[in-house]
Amino acid sequence: MDEPRALDLREHAPPPDPDAWVAALSGAGDERERAIAHLHDLLLRGARFELNRRRATLSHLPYTELDDLANQAADDALVAILAKLDSFRGESRFTTWAYKFVLLEAGVKARRRAWHGREVSLDDHDWPAARDPGAPAQERVERDELLHAIADALRTVLTPHQREVFSALALNGVPIDVLAERLGTSRGALYKTLHDARRKLRATLAAAGFEIETTTALGGVADDE
Numbered sequence: 001m002d003e004p005r006a007l008d009l010r011e012h013a014p015p016p017d018p019d020a021w022v023a024a025l026s027g028a029g030d031e032r033e034r035a036i037a038h039l040h041d042l043l044l045r046g047a048r049f050e051l052n053r054r055r056a057t058l059s060h061l062p063y064t065e066l067d068d069l070a071n072q073a074a075d076d077a078l079v080a081i082l083a084k085l086d087s088f089r090g091e092s093r094f095t096t097w098a099y100k101f102v103l104l105e106a107g108v109k110a111r112r113r114a115w116h117g118r119e120v121s122l123d124d125h126d127w128p129a130a131r132d133p134g135a136p137a138q139e140r141v142e143r144d145e146l147l148h149a150i151a152d153a154l155r156t157v158l159t160p161h162q163r164e165v166f167s168a169l170a171l172n173g174v175p176i177d178v179l180a181e182r183l184g185t186s187r188g189a190l191y192k193t194l195h196d197a198r199r200k201l202r203a204t205l206a207a208a209g210f211e212i213e214t215t216t217a218l219g220g221v222a223d224d225e
Helices: 018-026 027-051 061-084 094-114 137-156 161-173 177-183 187-207
Strands: none
Touching: 018 027, 018 061, 018 094, 018 137, 018 187, 027 061, 027 094, 061 094, 137 187, 161 177, 161 187
């Protein structure tokens, strides 16, 4: 693939206004087929651009496999766009709206492919505690107390499923798309589980006298959309 550059879909967009795009894609016959073919071409360009942008995480893949991922992303984005044509409100260019679909699809496929064959750890034994050896002794003691309290709360407050999801997403940096695929569930369901787990942990820590100002202390989610 060529080096990524700023991609402007307007360079390749046909003259019709957004309403004409929707009318052509909603119609029938040759006009619809031409519009679909043109849209797929735009989406494929967008998918290739996005995968090229993420090339560092996919450096082990040959060009042919990258191009296959780009085509898959364009195909899936096209299906999603055609299914949601009635949700387009004309608040932006049609091609800009469509571009968002393929960016999402390409990003999901890139993350899943980057994790292909890698073990998804659901263990909570290793808390990724960043300790600053130069911090004052009192600060280190307080930090250790907090980490012990969090580890204890993980074992005693969360359900097994909440503990698995929290450990994978917040502790072990598993992308949410990858975990959803491995567990056979949806991103929305995992976000809900993670939210509930953090809420329980915050309440438990607050009752124990700890102050958690942000979710940073309770781990982040590896999801770079």
